[in-house]
Amino acid sequence: MPLPIVHHEAYTAEIPADHRFPMRKYDRLAALIRAAGLAEAGFARPEAASAAELARAHDAAYVDAVLGFGLPPAIVREIGLPMNETVVRRAATAAGGTILAARLALETGLACNTAGGSHHARAEQGAGFCTFNDVAVAIGVLLAERRIETALVVDCDVHQGDGTAAIFAGDARVTTLSLHGERNYPVRKRASTIDIGLSDGTEDAAYLEALGAILPPLLDRLQPDIVFYNAGVDPHRDDRLGRLAMSDDGAARQHGRGSGALARSALGGRHRRRLWQRCRGRRTAPPVALPRSGRLRGLRVRGGGGWSGFRPRRRRGIPARYRARTAPRSPCARRRRYARN
Numbered sequence: 099m100p101l102p103i104v105h106h107e108a109y110t111a112e113i114p115a116d117h118r119f120p121m122r123k124y125d126r127l128a129a130l131i132r133a134a135g136l137a138e139a140g141f142a143r144p145e146a147a148s149a150a151e152l153a154r155a156h157d158a159a160y161v162d163a164v165l166g167f168g169l170p171p172a173i174v175r176e177i178g179l180p181m182n183e184t185v186v187r188r189a190a191t192a193a194g195g196t197i198l199a200a201r202l203a204l205e206t207g208l209a210c211n212t213a214g215g216s217h218h219a220r221a222e223q224g225a226g227f228c229t230f231n232d233v234a235v236a237i238g239v240l241l242a243e244r245r246i247e248t249a250l251v252v253d254c255d256v257h258q259g260d261g262t263a264a265i266f267a268g269d270a271r272v273t274t275l276s277l278h279g280e281r282n283y284p285v286r287k288r289a290s291t292i293d294i295g296l297s298d299g300t301e302d303a304a305y306l307e308a309l310g311a312i313l314p315p316l317l318d319r320l321q322p323d324i325v326f327y328n329a330g331v332d333p334h335r336d337d338r339l340g341r342l343a344m345s346d347d348g349a350a351r352q353h354g355r356g357s358g359a360l361a362r363s364a365l366g367g368r369h370r371r372r373l374w375q376r377c378r379g380r381r382t383a384p385p386v387a388l389p390r391s392g393r394l395r396g397l398r399v400r401g402g403g404g405w406s407g408f409r410p411r412r413r414r415g416i417p418a419r420y421r422a423r424t425a426p427r428s429p430c431a432r433r434r435r436y437a438r439n
């Protein structure tokens with residue numbers, strides 16, 4: 099069965115040609131996917147997410163303000179996009195696309211959306227070119243429908259996933275992992291379950307070591323019902339806002355390692371785990387199997403202090419923050435409904 103890929107022409111909104119946000123990338127990505135023969139049966143087309151679906155992750159008042167074109171100018175400035183009809187439609191359609199990709203992944207094991215990853219949007223407002231947090235919306239919808247009980251968000255965008263972290267802070271059902279440039283936007287970071295803050299100029303080896311050390315043991319331990327993989331390409335050295343120094347080859351291996359670890363856990367049949375992989379940006383790598391590296395108890399993770407390397411024998415035990423969020427849940431906690439139900 100071909101890999102389901104979700105795409106919609108509404109992902110490309112009309113903004114000024116000299117705007118900093120590279121709006122044409124969605125069309126270009128779709129063209130590359132077609133040219134590569136990955137969408138011979140066509141793309142899956144999403145509906146725009148409804149106000150009720152968006153309110154699974156956002157305050158209803160914020161959703162109404164966006165959909166009604168009534169956002170205060172200060173929040174529009176923080177989002178950084180002109181809130182015209184096409185931009186609002188794009189935000190709701192991208193969230194609908196991530197919901198659709200997640201549903202397809204639950205059916206088939208793996209699916210991608212060509213847009214989304216709006217990880218700076220918090221419950222109360224958007225920021226940093228992000229209007230609605232599509233991944234949080236999709237998780238909220240699936241939790242409310244009881245299609246899943248747990249989710250893992252693997253965020254490899256070079257900017258920290260502060261909005262996703264804030265939305266799921268204190269929610270033991272959702273684990274958030276962010277690999278990002280420590281000195282990059284946002285200035286005020288929110289605590290994910292695990293944050294790997296990388297130094298400016300980080301190159302392939304250190305990045306891949308961090309990802310390879312964290313992800314396989316994390317998947318083994320959590321065995322989440324679904325994984326959202328935000329395959330950021332802005333750690334690449336040519337990215338104007340990235341500050342990291344990944345090469346073409348390193349970026350390809352980043353996605354190979356990320357998607358490979360996820361695909362192996364989803365498709366290997368050992369745990370029947372579900373997977374959703376989101377493709378984004380200029381290139382995507384096919385899932386590949388890679389050898390496991392390291393064990394979770396060897397990891398050293400510091401919020402705010404940056405990735406400190408993988409030291410298998412010198413530090414024992416799971417980092418306290420991670421341990422607190424992933425301890426076996428009581429039946430009582432398991433029954434607790436999503437906060438915004």
Ligand SMILES: [Zn+2]
Pocket residue numbers: 255256257330332
């Ligand atoms: Zn980014």
